[in-house]
Amino acid sequence: MGVSVRQWVLESYRSLLGSMKFGSKGTIIWDSWDMWVLEIAVLPLAQISFFYFLVGYAGYSPSMVEYVVVGNAVQTMTFSSVFAVANITSSDKWQGTLSSLLVTPANRASMIMGRAIYQIIMSLMISITGLLYGYFLFGVNFSSADYPMLALSLVLTSMSMISFGLLISTIGLYMRTALIVANIFLFIGLLVCGVNFPVSALPSWLQILSYAIPLTYGLQAIRGSIAGASAASLILPISQLLLTGIIVFGFALGLTNSFEKLSRKSGKMEVY
């Protein structure tokens, strides 16, 4: 006898909502204002400054400097959308709460998603702060910006990157920690997604990886929105962003159950 669809939906909803409410309080270390200031205000400033002065030293043109500033302002969102989300299972292992969670009948996808949703807001705040730094401190020109399209692109980029975070987080169900994979992903993102230089500058075999990561399309859409590109020209990168985000999300859902089963088989659920 299985569970009825209605019951499944209701319980998944409760687990999603409960995890959403809980995610911002119980499972992250940013529970005091100083942590917030560091993550939202200092982190993007530090990263943008590093690359701004680096490309200034390397003699980039002003338009390329702007390219780098916008790229890094958006890329910093991966600290929250990918790194923090990937850390969900690892932090539960570390706190010893993973077994208590996995012994509940809760839908795993809704449970982890609920905990991750809060990070959409966090990652948006980080990127918006980064773009404000770009405007006020680093000379990014927003005079032609299409703000509704910019907002849409930022939200979709954040959501798509959360999918990547979820995918990496599922690995933590089986491996000791998902954080190493998340760390590697942060640097792969910097390298291949067009953050500091166009994807076309990469070898063609590496571009395959670029176009598998939603951040690449997100950056195209965001840069286009800031430059005031027509809505029609933004439809393609936004559609690609949405599609890769959905594909990665699907993988994450599928892998959650597989990795949980593997951890039950290997007995590594609590190993951290």
Next chain:
Amino acid sequence: MPEKCLETVDLRREYLNRSFFGKVKSRTVALQGLSISVNKGELYGIIGPNGAGKTTTIKILSTLLLPTSGTAMVLGMDVTKDLYRIRKRIGIVFGGERGLYNRVSGLQNLLYFSDLYGVPASVSRKRVPELIEMVGLSGRENERVEKYSRGMKQRLHIARALVHDPELLFLDEPTIGLDPAGSRNIRQIIKSLKQSGKSIILTTHYMFEADELCDRIAVVSKGNLVALDRPSGLKKQVKDITLVEIKVFGDPENLIERMKAESKVSRVFSEDLEGRTTIRIQTPEAPEVLEAARRTASEYGIKVIEASIKEPTLEDAYLRMVEE
């Protein structure tokens, strides 16, 4: 015939340690074919030394671990197949301080787990305060868990395992590391849970606890069931021996060695506490051995504080079983 709430048949679990290339480097057998059966409403103890397989058994029965072979049925359902339905009807308490969200309050921990168990809000609004009251956390429920004492955390663990009102509870060393008052508190809660009709599986290292609480006790050693009986029945198994208990001041090493060498002595155990040593000697000839012990202590200038003949305890039965 009492209704069963749990049954395992020939349950086996191996842990494999693999190399980077997947080759099996070593194999640890945690359970070697454990068969147990627990009746509905029973408080069933599992005792055994470290590494005996107690926690592995609990993990398999609570669906957190797959057995290598054998079967385990919980509330009539297979632990490898009916995960969802089993999880809805069981609760688990892990011993120790970990396993709670420390940065939020006890109340928030309970409400979160109520959500994960799919408990309707109307029910959890009533049940959660009742549980807080039951485990004695009233007035402290809004404090962050990181401010709780170890005993309070353990009581919160119990409350959390009860948010969905499970029929079967697994308590994995629930009093580990607690002070005597805290342990007694937990034992009272366990007794009241049994009285309310819940079936309970309890693992513990403390023999007096198993003796006080359990209807039946399974003694496991090296992944095997070595004895199963009521506490009184287990104690009867060591009726052939009596105990000489001597409490001494000073270095007891010579006395212990001499007593071990006595032909009428089966075993000698000792425990040091604040400069005093309690020596327990298992023997079928207690009066004679007691005299020999007094004489030997005197020879070595060891001060005897107290010396008496005692009835064997569950601990004596346990020690004999796990050592055989």
